[in-house]
Amino acid sequence: MVRLLRLFAILIAIALAVAWLADNPGHLTLEWRGYRIESSFALLLLSANFFYALLHAPLWAYGWWRGARGQLARQSSGLEALTRGMTAIAAGNARDAQRFAARAGRLLNGKPLALLMQAQAAEMRGDEAAARGYFQSMLATPETEFLGLRGLLTQAVRQGDTDYAGRLADRAMRLQPKSPWLIHQKFEIECAAGAWPQARETLGRAAQTKQITRPERNRRLALLAYAVAREALEKDGDAEALAQARAALKGAPDLVPAALLVADLLARSGKPDRAARVLEKSWAVSPQPDVAVAYEALVPNETPSRMAVRLRKLIAANPQHVESRLLGAEMALAAGETARARELLTPLAGSAENIHANRRACLMMAQLVRAQGMGEQEVQRWLARASQAAPDPVWQCRACGKQPPDWRITCPSCGEFDSLAWGTRAAHFATASGSKPGLLAQAAPL
Ligand SMILES: [Zn+2]
Numbered sequence: 040m041v042r043l044l045r046l047f048a049i050l051i052a053i054a055l056a057v058a059w060l061a062d063n064p065g066h067l068t069l070e071w072r073g074y075r076i077e078s079s080f081a082l083l084l085l086s087a088n089f090f091y092a093l094l095h096a097p098l099w100a101y102g103w104w105r106g107a108r109g110q111l112a113r114q115s116s117g118l119e120a121l122t123r124g125m126t127a128i129a130a131g132n133a134r135d136a137q138r139f140a141a142r143a144g145r146l147l148n149g150k151p152l153a154l155l156m157q158a159q160a161a162e163m164r165g166d167e168a169a170a171r172g173y174f175q176s177m178l179a180t181p182e183t184e185f186l187g188l189r190g191l192l193t194q195a196v197r198q199g200d201t202d203y204a205g206r207l208a209d210r211a212m213r214l215q216p217k218s219p220w221l222i223h224q225k226f227e228i229e230c231a232a233g234a235w236p237q238a239r240e241t242l243g244r245a246a247q248t249k250q251i252t253r254p255e256r257n258r259r260l261a262l263l264a265y266a267v268a269r270e271a272l273e274k275d276g277d278a279e280a281l282a283q284a285r286a287a288l289k290g291a292p293d294l295v296p297a298a299l300l301v302a303d304l305l306a307r308s309g310k311p312d313r314a315a316r317v318l319e320k321s322w323a324v325s326p327q328p329d330v331a332v333a334y335e336a337l338v339p340n341e342t343p344s345r346m347a348v349r350l351r352k353l354i355a356a357n358p359q360h361v362e363s364r365l366l367g368a369e370m371a372l373a374a375g376e377t378a379r380a381r382e383l384l385t386p387l388a389g390s391a392e393n394i395h396a397n398r399r400a401c402l403m404m405a406q407l408v409r410a411q412g413m414g415e416q417e418v419q420r421w422l423a424r425a426s427q428a429a430p431d432p433v434w435q436c437r438a439c440g441k442q443p444p445d446w447r448i449t450c451p452s453c454g455e456f457d458s459l460a461w462g463t464r465a466a467h468f469a470t471a472s473g474s475k476p477g478l479l480a481q482a483a484p485l
Pocket of ligand 1: 436437452
């Protein structure tokens with residue numbers, strides 16, 4: 040705009056000067072060796088300008104040619120720096136990435152790819168502030184706005200700033216409302232912030248755009264219902280909590296925390312029989328020690344023999360499972376039925392060479408041989424085997440491998456939704472993924 044105004048002003052000045060010269064042409068006489076030239080001053084000025092332009096034209100052309108060649112050479116070097124920088128990022132070489140990113144940034148001043156690479160190189164060397172600066176400058180142009188938002192959003196999620204992440208997700212949603220990555224991120228941010236109604240809405244959008252299957256949607260809805268149930272416990276009372284927890288259990292029958300909550304609420308409202316049936320169903324699908332503990336606690340001040348009779352019903356729900364055998368052995372030991380206990384424990388405790396022996400079975404074997412008075416050496420042998428046995432099952436995140444003490448809807452370490460699975464650590468290590476790909480690797484169309 041300023042340049043246009045300046046050009047306009049120059050044109051007006053020239054027009055005024057020409058008009059003034061036309062009004063005041065002046066008179067000029069030149070005599071030289073018998074020649075005589077008569078002309079106006081205006082014409083002389085015009086001719087002088089014309090000859091000046093004619094003489095300088097080759098110089099201007101040469102200057103323009105050199106400039107264009109320099110520009111082309113800079114662009115070509117910039118593209119080469121981009122390629123080498125991308126290779127360095129792929130190889131995880133932070134120093135080279137930074138060197139080539141800086142070079143590409145200098146040569147391709149402000150080009151989107153150069154900015155993206157500079158941001159990625161800054162993230163690689165752990166300079167979050169510099170990366171944020173590059174992402175923010177990408178917000179200025181419509182072509183790179185989404186890419187910049189994506190970088191800032193990933194940073195905000197990593198730093199646990201759910202408020203800012205939510206605002207960035209809303210802004211990005213206006214640009215690309217069907218982006219699968221964005222819908223996934225928005226859902227996780229809403230879950231981390233405990234915004235359950237919004238999370239349900241985002242889930243609906245994911246299902247509409249066919250990003251998740253119907254069973255996936257149902258499971259996620261069930262998990263959200265469980266989260267609402269936990270919240271209702273403090274705010275809306277037991278009846279609402281029970282309704283939501285039941286909905287959760289219906290959608291995800293293997294969700295042990297939901298079964299425990301339903302059973303607890305039923306027992307508290309004086310319905311231990313119905314609570315027992317819920318726990319038996321849960322034991323049939325996913326037997327976990329917590330379910331047995333809750334089952335034992337259903338009837339207070341119970342004699343051991345009465346409890347044993349009751350626990351047989353729980354075991355009968357899933358009789359072949361390791362947890363059922365361990366529970367049976369525990370009952371037999373408590374009742375002094377050593378032969379029965381040994382019969383149940385022997386296949387689990389394994390032989391001396393068996394590294395897959397069950398830890399709790401070995402510990403109970405130690406208890407058993409002590410009870411039978413078989414000598415301290417035998418007890419120590421079983422305790423040693425227990426220390427080498429496979430670890431007990433725990434909750435473990437499939438995404439980051441961390442083991443929180445109890446189940447959560449999102450992993451407390453990495454924030455991944457529904458990533459906590461019950462199992463032994465060894466089994467999890469095989470499936471736990473390594474580090475997540477960087478932004479450059481995720482931003483496909485490079
Ligand atoms: Zn995790």
